[in-house]
Amino acid sequence: MTLKTYFIETWGCQMNVLDSQHLEGLLRARGLSPAVAADEADVALLNTCAVREKAVQKVVSRLGELRQSRQQGGRPKVVGLCGCVAEQEGARLLARSNALSFVLGPGKMTQLGGALDAVEAGERPAMTGFGESRDYDRHLIARPAGGRQFVTAIHGCSQHCTFCVVPFTRGHEISRALPEIVAEVREVAAAGAREVTLLGQTINAYRCPSTGAGLGDLLAAAADVPGLWRLQFLTSHPKFFTDSMIARLSRVPRLGAYLHVPFQSGSDAILRRMHRGYTSAGYRDLAAKLRAAMPRVSLSTDVIVGFPGETDHDFEQTLALVEEARFSQLFGFVFSPRPRTPASRYEGRISRDLAHARIERLFAAQGAIQLELNQGLIGRSLEVLVDGPAKRGAMRWQGRGDDNRVVNFPAWEGITAGEVAELTVTGATPHALLGERHVTGVRLAPTVA
Numbered sequence: 001m002t003l004k005t006y007f008i009e010t011w012g013c014q015m016n017v018l019d020s021q022h023l024e025g026l027l028r029a030r031g032l033s034p035a036v037a038a039d040e041a042d043v044a045l046l047n048t049c050a051v052r053e054k055a056v057q058k059v060v061s062r063l064g065e066l067r068q069s070r071q072q073g074g075r076p077k078v079v080g081l082c083g084c085v086a087e088q089e090g091a092r093l094l095a096r097s098n099a100l101s102f103v104l105g106p107g108k109m110t111q112l113g114g115a116l117d118a119v120e121a122g123e124r125p126a127m128t129g130f131g132e133s134r135d136y137d138r139h140l141i142a143r144p145a146g147g148r149q150f151v152t153a154i155h156g157c158s159q160h161c162t163f164c165v166v167p168f169t170r171g172h173e174i175s176r177a178l179p180e181i182v183a184e185v186r187e188v189a190a191a192g193a194r195e196v197t198l199l200g201q202t203i204n205a206y207r208c209p210s211t212g213a214g215l216g217d218l219l220a221a222a223a224d225v226p227g228l229w230r231l232q233f234l235t236s237h238p239k240f241f242t243d244s245m246i247a248r249l250s251r252v253p254r255l256g257a258y259l260h261v262p263f264q265s266g267s268d269a270i271l272r273r274m275h276r277g278y279t280s281a282g283y284r285d286l287a288a289k290l291r292a293a294m295p296r297v298s299l300s301t302d303v304i305v306g307f308p309g310e311t312d313h314d315f316e317q318t319l320a321l322v323e324e325a326r327f328s329q330l331f332g333f334v335f336s337p338r339p340r341t342p343a344s345r346y347e348g349r350i351s352r353d354l355a356h357a358r359i360e361r362l363f364a365a366q367g368a369i370q371l372e373l374n375q376g377l378i379g380r381s382l383e384v385l386v387d388g389p390a391k392r393g394a395m396r397w398q399g400r401g402d403d404n405r406v407v408n409f410p411a412w413e414g415i416t417a418g419e420v421a422e423l424t425v426t427g428a429t430p431h432a433l434l435g436e437r438h439v440t441g442v443r444l445a446p447t448v449a
Contacts, residue, residue, distance in 0.1 A: 001077060001078075002042070003043055003078065005034065005040070006032045006041050006042065006045065007043070007044050007045070008047060012049025015170075016047055019082070022142075023082060023109065025140035025141045027043065039069040039073060040075060042078060043116070044078070045079075046082065046083075048081065051166075052336050064099070066079050067097070078116065079101050080112075083105075085169075086103045086104055086106075087107070087128050087168070088340075089339075090103030094124060101124060102115045102119055104128075105129065105169075106170050107134065108127040108128060114127070134174050138184045143191070146193075146417055147194040148196075151188065151199065152198075153199060154173055154175045154200035154202070154205065154206045155174045156201065157201035158172040161274050162274050163274060165339065170201065173202065174209075175208060175209055177209060178210075178211065178217065178218050182222050185225050186226075189227040194227070194228065195256070197231075198218070199234055200235070202236070202237045202240065203233050203235060204233075204237060204245065215233070219249065219252045229254070229383075229402075232256040232404075236261045237262075238262075238278045239276070239278050241286055246290060246293045257296040257403040258297070259297055259298070260299075260300045260301070261287075261299060261301060263280075264304050266317035266321035267314035267315075267317045273309060273343070274304075275342075284324065287325050298403035298404060299325065299327050300330065301327050303330060303333070304333050305334055305355055305359040306334050306354065307335045308347065309346065309347070315358050322362065322365055328370065329370070330362075332363060335350065374405070374433055380424070381422060381423065383401065383423075384401050385418070385420055389411070390408050395410055396408050397415060399421060399423075407423060407425070408432055409421075409423055410436065421437070421438075422438040423437060424437075424438050
């Protein structure tokens with residue numbers, strides 16, 4: 001079997017995006033070239049997310065489409081299931097679907113070449129599970145051109161929230177060595193990155209395996225890398241923020257003004273059932289401390305609605321926290337029972353109609369807050385890192401400020417992605433700002449001496 005081309009479909013979070021870049025680098029190192037679509041590639045990889053309930057159904061549906069494409073035109077020759085669904089359901093799907101050639105979990109990503117060798121030898125391997133380390137060659141990551149890049153700081157999660165499948169699909173926490181992370185940040189900055197986001201499911205649990213250095217130490221070291229405009233990190237767990245960490249963050253140069261800190265529920269009863277390790281009052285206190293230490297901070301959050309046993313009163317407490325905290329962004333989800341999690345066995349399941357009614361109320365409340373916050377920025381000047389043309393409008397471009405707000409603005413001659421543009425905010429919607437070029441125009445991000 002001759003394999004010359006590949007196509008990767010990516011579903012899920014920023015970590016999956018970075019994993020796909022790693023998979024692509026491994027394929028390129030093997031001599032394969034990108035195709036424009038899965039049905040035109042010799043190798044199609046489905047890099048999947050298992051956070052939502054319908055993840056497996058989505059995979060089964062896509063496998064059926066690829067099977068039909070193979071029957072009609074002969075491609076893709078090889079279909080690999082990667083990511084979290086591969087870890088969670090891969091062996092069963094391999095037995096269920098002859099359209100699937102192999103399964104590769106997140107902990108075995110570096111073994112992609114071995115999986116392809118096995119397929120070429122007539123096998124259908126299932127490579128899942130986790131070792132004591134997650135070593136990989138960072139130089140094989142096929143990063144796209146652009147001013148924003150991701151760098152992994154910590155793999156997996158050890159918190160075992162009762163609703164979350166991540167400890168089972170990505171393994172327990174393993175932090176990378178601080179010098180290795182900083183070296184990778186230095187490399188991507190030298191290649192043109194102006195903003196680097198350090199990734200981890202619970203990144204403020206980071207501890208360097210050799211020195212014990214924490215997240216503050218890592219951010220301070222990475223912020224000294226020449227060429228960076230901003231440094232960001234995702235995602236934080238409320239219970240790992242200490243007063244000393246908050247103080248340290250406030251002193252890190254070039255740290256962005258954006259923090260994603262999920263609170264999940266405003267009800268203490270629900271938080272206990274979720275095994276989150278903090279109270280609603282504790283979260284409010286944390287938000288106040290973060291804002292006192294970093295006055296420009298823009299907080300975003302995750303919320304789960306319809307968790308088993310959630311009463312009307314519990315939901316009203318969630319709404320009250322949202323009204324009080326005034327998040328710049330909110331990502332809301334209806335509870336989705338996941339295999340192997342305790343919450344999937346909890347009694348008191350909320351009807352889908354009630355859960356959807358509640359989340360619509362949540363989104364309406366948050367939309368009004370976001371519109372008010374965004375309108376309050378009209379007339380201000382701000383810097384944005386330019387991403388490129390917006391999805392809508394031939395002459396409109398898009399960028400993000402250091403607070404992660406999207407800004408749409410008219411393009412001008414000579415503008416390029418990866419630059420830092422100075423804009424004046426002229427309008428606002430709940431989900432984006434509108435801007436115009438500031439009189440000082442466009443300039444490259446300053447180089448750190």
